[in-house]
Amino acid sequence: xxxxxxxxxxxxxxxxxxxxxxxxxxxxxxxxxxxxxxxxxxxxxxxxxxxxxxxxxxxxxxxxxxxxxxxxxxxxxxxxxxxxxxxxxxxxxxxxxxxxxxxxxxxxxxxxxxxxxxxxxxxxxxxxxxxxxxxxxxxxxxxxxxxxxxxxxxxxxxxxxxxxxxxxxxxxxxxxxxxxxxxxxxxxxxxxxxxxxxxxxxxxxxxxxxxxxxxxxxxxxxxxxxxxxxxxxxxxxxxxxxxxxxxxxxxxxxxxxxxxxxxxxxxxxxxxxxxxxxxxxxxxxxxxxxxxxxxxxxxxxxxxxxxxxxxxxxxxxxxxxxxxxxxxxxxxxxxxxxxxxxxxxxxxxx
Numbered sequence: 534x535x536x537x538x539x540x541x542x543x544x545x546x547x548x549x550x551x552x553x554x555x556x557x558x559x560x561x562x563x564x565x566x567x568x569x570x571x572x573x574x575x576x577x578x579x580x581x582x583x584x585x586x587x588x589x590x591x592x593x594x595x596x597x598x599x600x601x602x603x604x605x606x607x608x609x610x611x612x613x614x615x616x617x618x619x620x621x622x623x624x625x626x627x628x629x630x631x632x633x634x635x636x637x638x639x640x641x642x643x644x645x646x647x648x649x650x651x652x653x654x655x656x657x658x659x660x661x662x663x664x665x666x667x668x669x670x671x672x673x674x675x676x677x678x679x680x681x682x683x684x685x686x687x688x689x690x691x692x693x694x695x696x697x698x699x700x701x702x703x704x705x706x707x708x709x710x711x712x713x714x715x716x717x718x719x720x721x722x723x724x725x726x727x728x729x730x731x732x733x734x735x736x737x738x739x740x741x742x743x744x745x746x747x748x749x750x751x752x753x754x755x756x757x758x759x760x761x762x763x764x765x766x767x768x769x770x771x772x773x774x775x776x777x778x779x780x781x782x783x784x785x786x787x788x789x790x791x792x793x794x795x796x797x798x799x800x801x802x803x804x805x806x807x808x809x810x811x812x813x814x815x816x817x818x819x820x821x822x823x824x825x826x827x828x829x830x831x832x833x834x835x836x837x838x839x840x841x842x843x844x845x846x847x848x849x850x851x852x853x854x855x856x857x858x859x860x861x862x863x864x865x866x867x868x869x870x871x872x873x874x875x876x877x878x879x880x881x882x883x
Contacts, residue, residue, distance in 0.1 A: 551593055554581040558597055562604030566611055575629070578605060582633050586640040594641070598633035602626050672851060680790065691741035695734055702730040739764030754789040755781055758796055758814050765812070769804055772811040781816040781823065791852040792825050792874060795860070798845050799827035799872040807831020807870055822858075822877040833864045849874075 545553065558581045565578075578601040586594035606626045709723035739760065755777055762775040783789045796814055803809040809831030817824050846862070849872075853860040858876040865871050 547589060550588060551585070554585050554589075554593075554597060555600070557581045558601050558604065562601070562608055565605060566608035575605075575632075579633065579636050582637050583640040586637040587644050591637060591641050594637035595634065598630055598637060601633055602630040605629055673855070676848075676852070676855075680794075687741040690737055695737050695741065698730055698734045698737060702727055702734065705730055736764070736767055739767060753786075754783055754793060755816065757789075757793050758816070761793070761797065761800075762812075762814055765800055765804075771804065771809065773800065773814070774812075775814045777816040779818065781818065783823065785856075788856045788876065791856050792858075792876075795849050795852055795872070795874050796825060796827055798849050800829075802845055803827070803829035803831050803870060807833065809869070819875075822875050824876075825874040827872040828865065828869060830865075830869045833868050833870050 558578070561577050561581070582594050582597045582601060585597050603626070606629070705723060705727045709720060709727055712720040712723050755775075758777075759775040762773045765771070765773040783792070800812050800814065803812050807829055809829035812827065812829045815824075815826040815828070817826065850860050853874050856876060857879075858874050861871075861873045861875070863871050863873075
């Protein structure tokens, strides 16, 4: 009750508050006079004094302490209290004044401690907010650096390795034609070398395409995931297919890139850790939002994996959080794993 009363009084202007506390002290003095000497109002006198010390300042608390002391002693005298000497009421007056002043100083000290605690809490909160913002900014920068490095590696593979393999294929083809003109028995081996080099070119191009970000277009994510599924099948000799029965338009390039990287990480985990031989990447629209789903037939997840500190799982979770999506990883029955990333419609609209 005292805390609620202090909260109400705190909303008043300082001048109005001093007048109200003074009027309250006078009312307490009048009630003390009316009840006579049989009832003590010492604790009630303290309320306006400590309220002034907490809400206004110490000088105002001193003034109310003086007023309350005189009201207390004069009320007792008017109520019929008799003293044998003048020193007794004076002693009561100064004793009660000292008690009121002590209470005022105690409340002022508590107020200073309270203000200091609030100031430190605000400072700590500001520092914590700044540190969290800095950490999030660094995490975003790390992801951006990773994206740029992947794109750079993809460009290097396309511009350097693919060109080198193309030249090698041409040289091998010339060699095969020369052997054919000489009716050499190594003609078939030379043609086989040409075929292998051309397969290497196709794999390198698919790898370079998978390392590059999603192209800026309405169906960029669909096309990128379809190419990724095709290149994954060729690179790892497994069944990896992309399924999407209706248009899946995401105009935000940032969200599309994060969904693409989540799909890449999920497929990579399925192949490396789950030893999956079949992976299905799907895009669909549901009542909850737009959903990316990656399902495999691998060994599945143990009960401890979802709470593990794997870098891949943390990156997928962080990418999902950046676009406001919900990431759900669950074990399939009887085997396999399902990774589902749901972007709510509100986030997809943004």
